[in-house]
Amino acid sequence: MGLHNSHHKPCPTHLQSPINIHTRTAKYDPSLKPLKFSYDPKTAKRIVNVGHCFNVEFEDTCDRSVLGEGPLTGYYRLCQFHFHWGSSDKDGSEHNIDGKLYPAELHIVHWNSKKYTSFEEAAQHSDGVAVVGVFLKLGDTNPVLESIIQNLDRVKTKGKTCPFTEFDLTDLLPKDLNYWTYMGSLTTKPYFECVTWIILQEAITVSSEQLEQFRRLQCTSENENPSFILENHRPVQPLDHRVVRSSCP
Ligand SMILES: NS(=O)(=O)/N=C1/NCCO1
Numbered sequence: 338m339g340l341h342n343s344h345h346k347p348c349p350t351h352l353q354s355p356i357n358i359h360t361r362t363a364k365y366d367p368s369l370k371p372l373k374f375s376y377d378p379k380t381a382k383r384i385v386n387v388g389h390c391f392n393v394e395f396e397d398t399c400d401r402s403v404l405g406e407g408p409l410t411g412y413y414r415l416c417q418f419h420f421h422w423g424s425s426d427k428d429g430s431e432h433n434i435d436g437k438l439y440p441a442e443l444h445i446v447h448w449n450s451k452k453y454t455s456f457e458e459a460a461q462h463s464d465g466v467a468v469v470g471v472f473l474k475l476g477d478t479n480p481v482l483e484s485i486i487q488n489l490d491r492v493k494t495k496g497k498t499c500p501f502t503e504f505d506l507t508d509l510l511p512k513d514l515n516y517w518t519y520m521g522s523l524t525t526k527p528y529f530e531c532v533t534w535i536i537l538q539e540a541i542t543v544s545s546e547q548l549e550q551f552r553r554l555q556c557t558s559e560n561e562n563p564s565f566i567l568e569n570h571r572p573v574q575p576l577d578h579r580v581v582r583s584s585c586p
């Protein structure tokens with residue numbers, strides 16, 4: 338059921354992601370708090386090739402690595418991070434900034450462990466999930482990304498996993514933690530509308546060679562004819578009546 342208007346025709350309300358962020362329309366909200374990342378490097382567990390991307394998974398059976406404050410009520414438990422990229426360096430990010438695309442985008446996925454008992458349950462609720470999005474811009478080789486990428490030949494085909502421990506995810510974040518925030522959805526099936534999106538305004542760097550490594554991952558399993566994950570970014574969705582808020586003026 339959607340909103341009703343004078344024509345009495347229901348108009349559906351979409352809360353889908355990603356979106357284009359029009360920075361001049363974003364509204365500064367002084368009540369937004371600074372983001373508080375409390376990640377324990379010992380909770381890093383493994384890298385998994387899930388077919389459409391690779392996930393770096395964390396131990397999420399207790400609140401050892403959490404994201405707090407920012408636009409959130411309470412804290413959300415870190416469960417995994419992954420990337421979206423394009424078939425060339427010309428596109429790849431999911432969110433756009435004033436129509437500008439980046440060559441890739443990092444998503445750090447957390448779920449509301451105060452109210453729910455798993456990511457799967459939390460994803461059924463509008464306050465269930467918080468994803469921090471970080472843009473990757475073309476530049477020098479990123480040494481922290483390199484420590485992840487050097488493992489990718491161990492998860493080349495769909496379903497493969499490899500151990501990945503003692504990783505400090507805060508090393509991957511930019512210095513400036515100012516952000517835009519809006520209510521949206523998962524950008525992968527089943528597109529549940531359960532995400533508080535927190536998009537950092539400062540990008541981190543990635544080199545062209547590092548992006549090429551992403552595109553060498555296979556979406557096929559080891560006993561199939563190889564196909565490659567050349568791109569995995571969803572097109573932007575209608576903003577409708579949503580307002581994007583900014584943590585800084
Ligand atoms: N691209 S996304 O919105 O983070 N999608 C998901 N799905 C499972 C976890 O994050």
Ligand SMILES: [Zn+2]
Nearest residue numbers: 419421444524
């Ligand atoms: Zn994602």
